[in-house]
Amino acid sequence: MTPKKKAEKSRQDKPQSLLQQLAAKPEKLFTGKFRQQYGALCFRYKEDETTIEILVVTSRDSGRWIIPKGWPMERKEPHEAAAIEAWEEAGVRGKVRKKPVGRYTYLKLLGDGDVVPCIVDIFQIEIKEAHDNFKERGERILAWVSPDEAARRVREVELKSLLVDFTPRGSRSQTLP
Incomplete structure (x- = not known):
């Protein structure tokens, strides 16, 4: 094998970043193949009742900081799915707003190594209960932090922008799940 071919093979064997993978298949951005997810922007008021803290959790695969989120669920409204994700990923429940407070996009690495662009609609949840026993306990780290730190x-x-600018909205909410 020539040195040039060895270098090419070496480059091909190295893991690529999500952006590099998507750049190799730009058609994914332009074919309407965005996948929908629902996220939970979980917050609580501190003792002063004016300052808020936001819940961030680590992802199970890479350990990076995220908000609870997941795929649509059969027979569940989007805000209900977001509330279920908050419960399963962080053991928290509260008042969930039925309308999204924002959305963001990101690149999701699937189990088969494929990369897909996702749109995440975000639903605010004012947390009223936190439990130690939940589905993904031990698989994630949870942290209550200021909006700036989140x-x-x-x-x-x-998502950074949404977190920094987040102000709890409205009273049109429902306690779930």
Whole structure:
């Protein structure tokens, strides 16, 4: 094998970043193949009742900081799916707003190694209960932090913006799940 071919093979064997993988298949961005997810922006008021803290959790695969999120669920409204994700990933429940407070996009690495662009609609949940026993306990780290700190921890630029600017909205909510 020639040195040039060895170098090419070496480059091909190295893991590529999500952006590199997507750049190799730009048609994914332009074919309407975005996948939908629902996220939970979980917050609680501190003792002063004016300052809020936001819940961030680590992902199970890479350990990076995220908000609880997941795929649509059969026979569940989007805000209900977000509330279920908050419960399963972090053991928290509260008042969930039925309308999204924002959305962001990111690249999801699937189990088969494929990369897909995702749109995440975000639903605010004012947390009223936190439990130690939940489905993904021991698989994630949870942290209650200021909106600025939450924004510093997550990677997605659009999500950073939403977290920094987050102000709890409205009273049109429902306790779930």
